[in-house]
Amino acid sequence: MDRIAIYDVETTGLDPKRDHIVQLSAVKLGKKNMMKIIDKFDAYVIPAGEWNMSPAAQEVTGLSKEFILAHGRPTKEVLMEFNDWIADSDLGGYNSNRFDIKFLYNESQACGLGFDMKGRKFYDVLAMECRIHPRNLGAIYKNYTGKTMEDSGLDAHNSLSDTTATAVVMAHQMMQENLNWEDIDTWQENQIISPEGSIRNTSMEGHEPRLVMAFGKWKDQDIYEMAQSPEGISYLSWAKENVFSIYTLQVIAEYFKMRKYGRSSDHTINK
Amino acid sequence: MDRIAIYDVETTGLDPKRDHIVQLSAVKLGKKNMMKIIDKFDAYVIPAGEWNMSPAAQEVTGLSKEFILAHGRPTKEVLMEFNDWIADSDLGGYNSNRFDIKFLYNESQACGLGFDMKGRKFYDVLAMECRIHPRNLGAIYKNYTGKTMEDSGLDAHNSLSDTTATAVVMAHQMMQENLNWEDIDTWQENQIISPEGSIRNTSMEGHEPRLVMAFGKWKDQDIYEMAQSPEGISYLSWAKENVFSIYTLQVIAEYFKMRKYGRSSDHTINK
Numbered sequence: 001m002d003r004i005a006i007y008d009v010e011t012t013g014l015d016p017k018r019d020h021i022v023q024l025s026a027v028k029l030g031k032k033n034m035m036k037i038i039d040k041f042d043a044y045v046i047p048a049g050e051w052n053m054s055p056a057a058q059e060v061t062g063l064s065k066e067f068i069l070a071h072g073r074p075t076k077e078v079l080m081e082f083n084d085w086i087a088d089s090d091l092g093g094y095n096s097n098r099f100d101i102k103f104l105y106n107e108s109q110a111c112g113l114g115f116d117m118k119g120r121k122f123y124d125v126l127a128m129e130c131r132i133h134p135r136n137l138g139a140i141y142k143n144y145t146g147k148t149m150e151d152s153g154l155d156a157h158n159s160l161s162d163t164t165a166t167a168v169v170m171a172h173q174m175m176q177e178n179l180n181w182e183d184i185d186t187w188q189e190n191q192i193i194s195p196e197g198s199i200r201n202t203s204m205e206g207h208e209p210r211l212v213m214a215f216g217k218w219k220d221q222d223i224y225e226m227a228q229s230p231e232g233i234s235y236l237s238w239a240k241e242n243v244f245s246i247y248t249l250q251v252i253a254e255y256f257k258m259r260k261y262g263r264s265s266d267h268t269i270n271k
Numbered sequence: 272m273d274r275i276a277i278y279d280v281e282t283t284g285l286d287p288k289r290d291h292i293v294q295l296s297a298v299k300l301g302k303k304n305m306m307k308i309i310d311k312f313d314a315y316v317i318p319a320g321e322w323n324m325s326p327a328a329q330e331v332t333g334l335s336k337e338f339i340l341a342h343g344r345p346t347k348e349v350l351m352e353f354n355d356w357i358a359d360s361d362l363g364g365y366n367s368n369r370f371d372i373k374f375l376y377n378e379s380q381a382c383g384l385g386f387d388m389k390g391r392k393f394y395d396v397l398a399m400e401c402r403i404h405p406r407n408l409g410a411i412y413k414n415y416t417g418k419t420m421e422d423s424g425l426d427a428h429n430s431l432s433d434t435t436a437t438a439v440v441m442a443h444q445m446m447q448e449n450l451n452w453e454d455i456d457t458w459q460e461n462q463i464i465s466p467e468g469s470i471r472n473t474s475m476e477g478h479e480p481r482l483v484m485a486f487g488k489w490k491d492q493d494i495y496e497m498a499q500s501p502e503g504i505s506y507l508s509w510a511k512e513n514v515f516s517i518y519t520l521q522v523i524a525e526y527f528k529m530r531k532y533g534r535s536s537d538h539t540i541n542k
Binding site: 006008016090123133136140162173186196197 | 363386392395398434469
């Protein structure tokens, strides 16, 4: 492969088994000079069969079903073109080895095109960033102190040692960020979505929260979307009596307000 | 609250709805001098009722059921002591607002103790690290180039702009880390666990992989542990015929080898 194609898909939702590609974009680079873009690919894609934009996907991408229908071409046509276009290319992207590749692969299979991964390299800038700057406790400790936990007489994976290392990291973070303890969040303000673990946030870092059930028959369903159907409401009522803690109920109330009236005005839930 | 208690739990597994605390450790700090530990708490905990260490938890913590039974005390006794001990303390930990808090809360509820979150602050060094060094594309782009995407004429959330920014980040990462394209991973070597999305890796960054089903009635079950029962084997056989891609089958074969014979010797899957 002489080239690298950096690609990105926009989709109807986050589930690679149910959702579809609605936009496929890419830039092509040579391996010698990666700063120079030598070609571009950009197409809106109309999925085959029944499909809809999930409200969340429409909000993030700004793409509506009407827009896609007006500007897109059928999946198979676009993918055939794209397959030819990347015939000389390894692939790269942002979070692409965990997200985009699944859509590219499944959509190719679904329209009978196949997608050859053999002999291809896959560069993911997010995965690379995680490797360059890991966030396990030992790595964070070393970033702040310049020493390994072992050098400091701390035994990683011993839980008392871990709490000591955590305390040191906390002190450094607060110093570096100039924080006072008054600035630190209470449970309502931070990432404790649900202390009993009944709901969780599936949105990526930096995006608006998407709270879903974490267990049972409605697992992975957005709780706000659940509340749009009688069955969902009935299940949520049951969970309210039997599962949700008072803390979770407050988080849910706030999430519903945000979904109903738009972007949360203050800094609560998942900042 | 005058103090901060940095705590850490070791558990029988990762599921806060099914698993239990087997060790609870903490150090206590004053808010003035966070570098000085003024008290420690450390106890092994024997869960009530039926329980077992999951193989994965035993591997990570080094704690066996026999050891816990020999050195532990009942959950309720330890939690009552801990609740008293933290009466003057806000709480902190590593990933504690997403993991440890759920176990602390659920175990407290289960033995009728309650756990008061109101008026308490919760500091999570991992959450803080994510806030200090975010990893969305715009933030990574700015780290490497010193400019925002907007300053560079790139429109975040437009997918063609995103691929351009991704290409720039890739070029910088490779330069900084002194990588050649030959060093970049093929699909077998990197985080593409399953291009069709049928299995996923639930282990934390830097830990040995734990591959689980990503869909269907066995969702979230470890595929190696599935293969220990006839029902699991029968489902995996069905999935082999109908769901798993040839790429996924290779990843599974390698994972089974690693689980059976210990730590993977080479650098494949989830490094």
